[in-house]
Amino acid sequence: MKTSFEFFPPRTEKGKQTLHQVRQELSSINPEYFSVTFGALGTTQEATLETVLDIQKNDTVVAAPHLSCIGSKKEIIIELLDQYKAVNINRLVALRGDIPSGVRDIGDFHYANELVEFVKSQYNNHFHIEVAAYPEVHPESKNRQTDLQHFADKVKAGADGAITQYFYDAEAYFKFVDEIEKLGVSIPIIPGIMPITNYTQLVRFSNMCGAKIPNWILKKLELYQDDLDSLSTFGLEVVTNLCQTLKEQGVNNFHFYSMNRSQPSLEIAKHL
Ligand code: FAD
16 A cells, blocks of 8 residues: 655744654655645745755655746746755656735736646656545536546646545545546546644635535534544544545555644554
8 A cells, every 4th residue: 555645844943853754754754755744825835845855865765846827937847856856866846836816917827727737848758746636626617527627637737646634525526536537537536634633724624625524424524523532443444444445445655634733643553
């Protein structure tokens, strides 16, 4: 079974120390890569570079930076990718990103497919590129069919694989994989797995990104929101069962949204 883990770049010294420890703990199961998120328009871009270089230099696991293009210029993307290439980084997660409110200049790229095409045109196949996939539809999409078609466009532009937005209904994943196969897409679609450890945070994220929390899960989480032990036990059972269902149907690669914590994802991975 293959695994990979996503981190966000820490901003404080304490956050950096914690992430070092988390990386060490997660390395024990030999993940394929550690990915690091990237904020639109400068918010965490320096911190992403710093975290990525630190992983690449000090860890046994390779780093895969996220790169969002909205608001960016081609020269800036090249400058960053040259730095990555110089330290032998050869994986990327290529995204459009979200435009922060009030920003007018969207830069040289409109959508992620343009970024994928640009990176492939500049670096050939140096970078293995993952893109984002949305089994429950991207929140800005007009409808499911156009969203699927736009996803297929990213693949046509050169994406080598995709990581999904998190979901708690295995059927949503299988339906998405079926539908895109019918569009002629055959790249690996790796499920993005979000451990459940915090009710308020999960509801807030899900509202923002369009991931659905099935009612039966939501009701239990509401019940356990002030009882962290029960919530964690329930969350572990739900997400482990989800992964088990995916595994029984042939999925053998899992990408964990670690939230810079090792224990929740490790427990799920070890159960598998
Ligand atoms: P796109 O694939 O460009 O799609 C965005 C929307 O535009 C979709 O609704 C799509 O249907 C539509 N669309 C696409 N092409 C066209 C077209 N030609 N014409 C009209 N409509 C079109 N965000 C960050 O800021 N930093 C990160 O590090 C980050 N990491 C992520 C990792 C994963 C695995 C996932 C799933 C998401 C991540 N995000 C991140 C969030 C992501 O940036 C947002 O979901 C963003 O709104 C869309 O990015 P995208 O790359 O999916 O965009």
